Amino acid sequence: MSPAEAVGLALVVVGCGFYGAGTVGLLRFPDVYSRLHALTKADNQGLFFVVLGLGVLAGHWRVALLLIAIWLVGLVSAAVSAHLIARHARRSDRRHTSRTARP
Amino acid sequence: MSVGLLVDVMLGLALVGLSLRVVTGQSLFSDIVQFILFGLVVALSWSRLGAPDLALAEAAIGAGLTGALMLMAYRRLVQGGGEDAVRIGPRPLLALPVAALTGTLVAVIGLVALGVQRVAGAAGDRVLEALPGTGLGNPVTGVLLVYRGLDTLLELAVLLVALLGAWAVSGDAAPGRLHQVDRRTPLVGALLTSMAPLTILIATHLLLAGTDAPGGAFQAGAVLTGCGVLLVLTGTLRPTAAAGLVTRLLLVSGLAAFVLIGVGAVALGRPTMTMPGTWAIYLVETAIMVSIAVTMTLLFARSRGLAPERS
Amino acid sequence: MTSSLVYMLAASAVFGIGVFGLITAEHLMQKLLALNVIGSAVFIFMLTVAGTTPEGPDPVAQALVLTGIVIAVSATAFALALMVRIVQETRLTSLWGRDDED
Numbered sequence: 442m443s444p445a446e447a448v449g450l451a452l453v454v455v456g457c458g459f460y461g462a463g464t465v466g467l468l469r470f471p472d473v474y475s476r477l478h479a480l481t482k483a484d485n486q487g488l489f490f491v492v493l494g495l496g497v498l499a500g501h502w503r504v505a506l507l508l509i510a511i512w513l514v515g516l517v518s519a520a521v522s523a524h525l526i527a528r529h530a531r532r533s534d535r536r537h538t539s540r541t542a543r544p
Numbered sequence: 545m546s547v548g549l550l551v552d553v554m555l556g557l558a559l560v561g562l563s564l565r566v567v568t569g570q571s572l573f574s575d576i577v578q579f580i581l582f583g584l585v586v587a588l589s590w591s592r593l594g595a596p597d598l599a600l601a602e603a604a605i606g607a608g609l610t611g612a613l614m615l616m617a618y619r620r621l622v623q624g625g626g627e628d629a630v631r632i633g634p635r636p637l638l639a640l641p642v643a644a645l646t647g648t649l650v651a652v653i654g655l656v657a658l659g660v661q662r663v664a665g666a667a668g669d670r671v672l673e674a675l676p677g678t679g680l681g682n683p684v685t686g687v688l689l690v691y692r693g694l695d696t697l698l699e700l701a702v703l704l705v706a707l708l709g710a711w712a713v714s715g716d717a718a719p720g721r722l723h724q725v726d727r728r729t730p731l732v733g734a735l736l737t738s739m740a741p742l743t744i745l746i747a748t749h750l751l752l753a754g755t756d757a758p759g760g761a762f763q764a765g766a767v768l769t770g771c772g773v774l775l776v777l778t779g780t781l782r783p784t785a786a787a788g789l790v791t792r793l794l795l796v797s798g799l800a801a802f803v804l805i806g807v808g809a810v811a812l813g814r815p816t817m818t819m820p821g822t823w824a825i826y827l828v829e830t831a832i833m834v835s836i837a838v839t840m841t842l843l844f845a846r847s848r849g850l851a852p853e854r855s
Numbered sequence: 856m857t858s859s860l861v862y863m864l865a866a867s868a869v870f871g872i873g874v875f876g877l878i879t880a881e882h883l884m885q886k887l888l889a890l891n892v893i894g895s896a897v898f899i900f901m902l903t904v905a906g907t908t909p910e911g912p913d914p915v916a917q918a919l920v921l922t923g924i925v926i927a928v929s930a931t932a933f934a935l936a937l938m939v940r941i942v943q944e945t946r947l948t949s950l951w952g953r954d955d956e957d
Contacts, residue, residue: 548858549856549857549858549861552858552861552862553861555862555865556861556862556864556865557865559865559866559868559869559899560865560868560869560872563868563869563872563873563876563892563896564872566876566888566889566892567872567873567875567876567879567880567885567888567889567892568876572882572884572885575884575885575888576884576888579888579891579892582892582895583895586895586898586899589862589899590902592858592862593858593859593862593899593902593903593912594907594911594912595902595911595912595917595920597917597921598898598902598917598920598921598924601921601924601925602895602924605924605925605928606895606924606927606928609928610891610927610928610931613928613931613932613935614884614887614888614931614935616935617884617935617936617938617939618884620939621884621939621942621948624939624942624943638878639874639875639878639879640875642874642875642878643871643872643874643875643878644871645871646870646871646874647867647868647870647871647872647874648867648871650866650867650870650871650896650900651863651864651867651868654863654864654866654867654900654903654904655863657904658859658860658863658903658904662906666906666908666913667913667915668905668906668908668913668914668915668916669908671914671915672908672909672910672914683910683914683917684914684917684918684921686914687914687915687917687918688918688921688922691915692915692918695918695919695922696922699922699925699926702926702929703925703926703929705929706929706930706932706933707932709933709936709937710932710933710936713933713936713937713940714936714939714940715940760921762921762925836925840928840932843929843932843936844932846936846939
């Protein structure tokens with residue numbers, strides 16, 4: 442295994458670790474807002490590392506640039522979806538009793 | 545056991561596990577979400593099996609579009625009558641032996657079929673031999689448009705009939721409000737400005753790349769439907785009670801282009817449904833893409849027509 | 856054990872699970888979900904059984920499955936419209952009528 446392949450593989454593994462952390466947060470956090478934190482921050486960071494690792498493994502700069510474009514599109518959609526979910530949750534919270542976690 | 549086989553086994557287990565969750569979820573909403581995940585794993589299976597066109601189509605149409613249609617129907621059910629979406633747990637009494645028997649039967653058929661030796665002059669081999677003569681590099685597009693053009697033609701007709709059926713069944717009820725956010729909501733305007741043109745670009749790329757690389761008219765049509773769904777959900781396109789002339793023309797354009805070129809080939813002295821050249825393939829594929837996008841967006845919006853908002 | 860065998864067995868299992876879901880589902884939309892699961896299982900089965908050419912899976916089988924995917928989504932869309940109308944008209948979400956209503 443050449444050094445480039447090893448680096449790429451290590452980056453992908455690190456990305457999967459971030460995804461694992463995000464999934465644990467999704468399952469274990471108490472309410473919508475903290476789960477959105479776990480989803481957007483951890484998962485997008487994981488996607489960045491996976492994309493970087495795949496770009497290194499692919500070896501061609503054009504493929505790597507296209508993968509980074511995919512990551513940017515993923516960022517935009519994750520940001521807007523998270524905002525809309527949080528907005529909707531906030532509105533339903535105002536209508537019913539507050540469901541955020543009490544410290 | 546190689547790494548590839550390990551991945552295949554994991555994907556197979558994921559398929560079985562997710563289908564179990566679709567069938568035995570706690571609520572209808574979770575069933576639908578698990579189904580979208582199932583579609584995603586099926587798309588991964590397609591790419592592992594070496595069929596990238598199918599992976600693109602499954603991700604866009606099978607997981608994305610079907611999921612969106614189901615969520616929209618779920619929303620209508622909830623709007624119509626509150627707890628209508630409640631379900632009671634399934635009754636496993638009689639059905640388990642039937643299900644096990646069916647699964648075993650299918651597996652036995654598969655085992656027998658996998659053991660059969662492949663015939664020398666099978667259709668797939670002949671397609672691959674004759675492909676360079678059509679000017680295409682993607683064998684799947686070749687089969688869809690050149691060798692089995694009649695199947696694709698009828699598929700377009702089925703799509704149109706499904707839309708007409710949905711119109712007939714929905715009655716003359718005035719279309720309600722479909723969107724809950726509009727361009728003035730934070731970030732949604734930015735999403736529209738960045739994503740809508742991007743989807744059109746990607747759809748066009750998939751269409752043009754489909755002749756030589758994985759892609760094609762159906763995947764491009766599905767991506768374009770994504771753009772349409774985005775516009776409908778953000779209120780940029782409002783449902784109207786009647787379909788306009790432009791909408792109707794766009795709906796039938798795929799079918800019409802295909803029929804015209806197919807029948808026109810007879811006038812040029814060739815058998816029906818032959819493509820006179822690569823220009824015909826591009827024309828028909830573009831018409832198919834636009835047709836599919838308009839049909840699917842109307843099916844999603846469940847209205848007769850869509851019009852830009854007047855503000 | 857090849858990868859084709861793995862996917863074929865998985866597809867058979869998913870087919871059986873889908874049949875179970877179809878028979879035991881009470882809500883109409885559950886039945887539609889089960890039908891779609893069965894459809895996806897059949898598509899995977901078709902492709903794994905169709906055999907491979909030197910350049911990958913059989914292109915005729917791929918084209919047939921692609922056609923099948925599009926037709927499945929058209930049928931699902933129509934079935935969903937039908938289901939919404941049925942629920943609107945009858946106020947029931949299942950076809951298993953109840954004994955105290957008619």
